[in-house]
Amino acid sequence: MSWVTWRQHRAELLAAVVLLLALAVPLVWTGLALHAQYRADGVAACVADPGSRAGCERLVEAFADRHATWARRLLWAAFLPALAGVFVGAPLLAREFEQGTWRLACTQGVSRTRWLTTKLTLVGAAVAVLTAAAAGLLSWWRAPLDDISGRLHATSFVIAVPSLTAAAVFAFAVGVTAGAVLRRTIAAMAATLGVFLAARLSLEEFARPHYLTPLARIAEPGAAPPPGTDWSVSERWIDRAGRLVPEGEQSTALRQLAASDGSVDRYLIDHGLRHYTEFQPESRFWAFQAIESAVFLGLAAVLLVAAVRLTRRRT
Incomplete structure (x- = not known):
């Protein structure tokens, strides 16, 4: 079954590897220069100790402004999980049902449960590993800017390894379930995109700010905002x-x-x-990552179990 799964999905895997390499080359090239400039220009020292030298605030602001355009462009990485769900998860079962190839698989001395679990485990693991690699590259590139502005805001948070990987597994599970329910590839792809975006935006806009009870700060009119990345x-x-x-x-x-x-x-x-x-507070970054990842992975587990049971009943 492992060999058959590889034969069926090698095109998607190779395309994903090529995409990862295409992402890695410019990120490593520009990231090395970004990190070197961050240290050589004294920005790192200013971030660590804002009072270490005169003009630190202007120096840090100039560095952040210089790289702000590229930093904002990394927000597109939030859609990487959607690609995994639409182009890998949705066709995984929908294409089998649409083309009737599931019947051949069930005549090869392999139980339906083994057929399903092998496909889901191997392909899902590949999605998780490749997404984690991409997230690691993106987070490394942004590290100097995150030292300045913090990691709890949208771009830095969604491209972190735990949350981006968990979101990709969730999108994959949405696609698999949509394929099991609709049994049509295009319809499953469209449903996957809609469900994933709805879940992602709902968590980001309504749930994430309240994963933990916010702290409160009271300031007099005209008081300077406190330093930090909260x-x-x-x-x-x-x-x-x-x-x-x-x-x-x-x-x-x-x-x-x-x-x-x-x-x-x-x-x-x-x-x-x-x-x-x-x-x-910025100190809650990893707690927030754990909470959001657990939400995505929990939903993914429920969806995959539902997809397996539905497929077993209908085949």
């Missing part, structure tokens, strides 16, 4: 009695200030208000 989840106003200003009232005040070129800090002082910020 992730600001929400920014509100709070009065001296500790009551949060309703979001609607705050939005109205901000619109009026923008229209009149008024000072926000002056408004806060006049009304006895302060800044109230909820944030997730």
Whole structure:
């Protein structure tokens, strides 16, 4: 079964390896220069100790701005798991049912369970290994910029090895299940893309900021923001009695200030208000990675079990 699985899916595997190499060459080439510049220009020393020399803040900002365009482009890597689900997971069973080749597999002295588990294990493992390799390259390239801005924001978080690999396994499982249900390759591919994007965006926008209870910080109007790479989840106003200003009232005040070129800090002082910020500290990065990876892998396990049971009943 291992040899048959290799023969069936070697084209996808070779294409994935070529894609990984095409990604690795420019990342290594530009990444070596990026890391060398980060150390040689003194940016690393400034990040480690902002007060170590005069002009550190400007130096760090200039370095980040110089590489911001390429850093933003790495956000496309968040769609790598979608490719695994659409082009590997979805056709895995859908193509077998569509072309009728599953009947041949079941006449070769191999049980349906062994046929399914072998295909899912080998192909799924290949997806995980290749995605982890790509994530490792991407995270290494971004490391100097992450030292400056933190790793809890979108790009750095989604391309980290645990979360990107778990997302790819989940997308693969979505594709397999869609293929088992729909039994048509194109329909399964479309369903996989829709389900994966819905799950990814839901976690990112609604769940991730609250994996752990945010911490709170209160600052007086005009106070400089604290140094660090924490992730600001929400920014509100709070009065001296500790009551949060309703979001609607705050939005109205901000619109009026923008229209009149008024000072926000002056408004806060006049009304006895302060800044109230909820944030997730940078130290929670690995805890957040573990939580999101567990969510993706748990959903993937449920989907794969469902796909196996559904396929056994319908074959």
